[in-house]
Amino acid sequence: MRQKIIAGNWKMNGSQSFIDDFSSQLQPEIEKLSERVKVVLAPPAVYLQQLGDAFSGSGLGLGAQNVAQDDKGAFTGEISAAMLSDIGVEYCLVGHSERRTLYSETDQMVVAKVAQLIEKKIIPVLCVGETLAERDADQAELVVRAQLEAVLSAFSDVELASMVIAYEPVWAIGTGKTATPEIAQAMHAFIRSVVADKSASLAERCAILYGGSVSVATAAELFGQLDIDGGLVGGASLKADDFKKICESMD
Ligand code: PEP
Numbered sequence: 508m509r510q511k512i513i514a515g516n517w518k519m520n521g522s523q524s525f526i527d528d529f530s531s532q533l534q535p536e537i538e539k540l541s542e543r544v545k546v547v548l549a550p551p552a553v554y555l556q557q558l559g560d561a562f563s564g565s566g567l568g569l570g571a572q573n574v575a576q577d578d579k580g581a582f583t584g585e586i587s588a589a590m591l592s593d594i595g596v597e598y599c600l601v602g603h604s605e606r607r608t609l610y611s612e613t614d615q616m617v618v619a620k621v622a623q624l625i626e627k628k629i630i631p632v633l634c635v636g637e638t639l640a641e642r643d644a645d646q647a648e649l650v651v652r653a654q655l656e657a658v659l660s661a662f663s664d665v666e667l668a669s670m671v672i673a674y675e676p677v678w679a680i681g682t683g684k685t686a687t688p689e690i691a692q693a694m695h696a697f698i699r700s701v702v703a704d705k706s707a708s709l710a711e712r713c714a715i716l717y718g719g720s721v722s723v724a725t726a727a728e729l730f731g732q733l734d735i736d737g738g739l740v741g742g743a744s745l746k747a748d749d750f751k752k753i754c755e756s757m758d
Pocket of ligand 1: 739741742
């Protein structure tokens with residue numbers, strides 16, 4: 508049975524007082540939610556410690572949004588996997604489309620980051636997805652396959668055993684245009700088949716999350732699809748009540 512995961516990506520939002528409010532609303536619910544789904548929150552790095560403390564012992568998975576490609580040294584502004592691990596981070600997004608687009612993150616850099624995370628036993632949440640132009644040009648599968656294969660070919664099945672994949676069509680991120688359950692399911696099945704080309708057992712175990720304007724209204728139908736094992740939620744994860752309802756949509 509694959510693990511069900513709902514991860515909230517706060518991006519560059521939040522503050523200490525926001526975390527106080529958010530955790531006072533969500534903390535009492537987390538234990539119950541954790542019976543049905545692994546709940547992960549990825550705040551900006553400066554707030555990881557505060558969020559971790561606020562949810563300490565609750566079962567919440569602490570997630571980072573990014574990690575350095577190198578292990579230590581003269582890399583001003585970077586945060587290493589060892590540092591994330593040191594403060595209890597269990598998950599880390601890699602290859603989010605905003606990083607690929609705004610910070611020119613290449614597949615090679617993504618592979619280097621995944622290597623750092625594997626080394627420190629942090630679960631990589633590998634984000635893949637096509638732009639609207641790529642989908643319109645019938646290139647969606649080609650693009651997603653290339654993003655996946657870059658990572659799949661760089662590591663062994665054992666190294667990738669805990670990896671999570673998030674399918675996030677770029678055209679659905681932050682736009683309010685959720686992929687239809689049919690489009691999402693078709694791409695999730697495709698992603699699983701690409702993983703299966705490397706290892707059938709890895710494909711069977713690998714949680715594949717959908718991300719892109721997930722909302723209270725769209726979550727249940729998306730999560731009801733055969734190959735959708737949860738969600739990566741941006742905007743809606745900043746509202747404690749919505750995020751809780753989204754977690755409750757997972758059966
Ligand atoms: C994201 O950035 O990972 C995301 C899915 O954002 P949103 O839910 O706001 O589209």
